[in-house]
Amino acid sequence: MSIPIKTTGAEVRLTGLGKRYGQVQAVKPLDLVIEGGTLVTLLGPSGCGKTTLLRMIAGLEQATEGRIFIGGRDVTLLSAGERNVSMVFQSYALFPHMSVLENVAYGLVSSGERKQAAHAKAEAVLETVGLKGFGGRLPSEMSGGQQQRVAVARALVLEPDVLLFDEPLSNLDTRLRRTMREEIRALQQRLGLTVVYVTHDQSEALAVSDKIVVMRNAGIAQAGAPEVLYASPDSVFVATFMGEANHVRGVIESVTGEHCVLALDSARLTLPGRGLPPGPVDAVIRPEAIRIAPPDTPNGLEATVTRATYMGSHTEYYFGTAVGELFAQGADRLRRRQPGEKVRLLLDEEGVVVVRP
Template sequence: MTLPLKLSGAEVRLNGIGKRYGQVTAVKPLDLVIEGGTLVTLLGPSGCGKTTLLRMIAGLEQATDGRLFIGGKDVTLLPAGERNVSMVFQSYALFPHMSVLDNVAYGLVSSGFKKRDAHAKAESALETVGLKGFGTRLPSEMSGGQQQRVAVARALVLEPEVLLFDEPLSNLDARLRRSMREEIRALQQRLGLTVVYVTHDQAEALAVSDKIVVMRNAEIAQAGTPEELYTQPASVFVATFMGEANHVRAAVESIDGPTATVVLGGERLALPHRGTKPGPVDLVIRPEAIRISDSGQLSARVSRATYMGSHTEYYFSIAAGELFAVGADRLKRRAPGEQVMLALDPEGVVLVQP
């Protein structure tokens, strides 16, 4: 007999939360609300503070500033074991000498559950992650993806209000990472869990998140939905960190309604102004927004063309520099040295005022 898991997602509220190590600031005081039942990703380069922030939510690090609330309860001073939060570590941290079932049940047994009840809940958790019948195996007899699921089951069996992931897929190969991130997302949505997910992989963040918090230099650079961050980045850093992007300097010459006349390398382009004013701007152009077109506004020369099977990767030389583009015209590839005209899809071009 298995005992059903009782799971619900709680709101996580950070009010002025910060962390210092002596004179070093790991996380500058910040405010953040993570709504119950959503998956929020902390994304950023190494050393930006995302893992420290995750560990403060877990109770593994003590905040030096601010207050932390989970489900409306102030947990700022509570130790990790009293926060009803579970964490899935990058290394999985499974006990090699224990069976999978004992690994999953370990936290319950340690907290005083009878072994029979703990095993019943562990069986339910394994079934939840698609590993029913695997309880007698040792971790060494499981694949990397299966071990990752065992680590998730061990976290779920404690029936946490918040589930934390610290770079959970970094030890897996690219194909397995893709399938596992979809499984984590599906599990989160099915169970209504509140999940805080740390990664430095932009594609991973885009694929699983309700909301992404991009961090840089120990603070939040921008927070929003995946679509908002990709199409409406607030800075060049966010734009270039959220996937491939070309970055060139340009100038807004004039504004007419929603359209800006932008001068790029001596050529004029009509683009959505997105709140910018006349003067110097940073022009961020997504590779997929660049098309070869006889009616294009931008003259260019093909400097490189690489066949990639489903598409062609181009490098174009323009007066303002070089542009990287992804073209679907694999059956009609342009040759290096060829002069072409380029059109820019407005939805893939962002003007950012310095």
């Protein structure tokens, strides 16, 4: 049977979109374009506005200002049922008394489609998400990962223009989260879906996204491709939120063209200057940019091991240095450094970034 699912997603365009609750600005007016067929993640800490923004796209919250366009159609004043979007909730929200097949077909049946046709479509979509033959089971007879797939199938069977995910993997254990995020990404790419995905998990966002929108204080701090946000963050907040990062203070000694010389105590690095003038500056050092060397190695930073934690495949270290405490990882399973040991830290330039506060 052919799979009754659209294979092209609609563009979502937000213009001046904002939301107030009385005097509280839950989402500051913002502009955002989510291209059709891409997966865009709204990433940020609790209370930053990401879920409110998702619910406005879904039609579950009414925007206070601005407009929402889906596939070029103004849906700002339309109800959730009129927008042709589907949402996968954190709790999955499956009906416990219905079979898996009935859960998936429910939206079609409730909208007037004949039960036989609805069940046929539901069977096809269950096959798409890897649950062929599971239609007769109850949700309670399914694992957490299987229930999550049922929730996705229930959303997909409605052939939405946009598929919305609200923290879909937060109830799963670490290994299953990794598997399910890969499955969601593969499904999105195979079907060409437009997906808006909310999470507070940075690794999850990096793994699944075409674009990440980092939110802070009800607004957009920075938006871009995962590799851009990780390698070239605009601020200390974005840098430290996009994975592990050491925030230190240094000095830009000179600027030549688009590059600068950054001084971190005795270490000197030539980096993209990012338009910053000479003088004190914030810098971010990624843990993977730190290499541990013997204490008599020239250049680098003098350091003392303050903590060492064995993690199996690697050791996590904290070092005391003149620029502050630095976190790094070492793949030295056979020769672990001990607290109090003197070392020299060498810094790879591609993992050090100067940023605005």
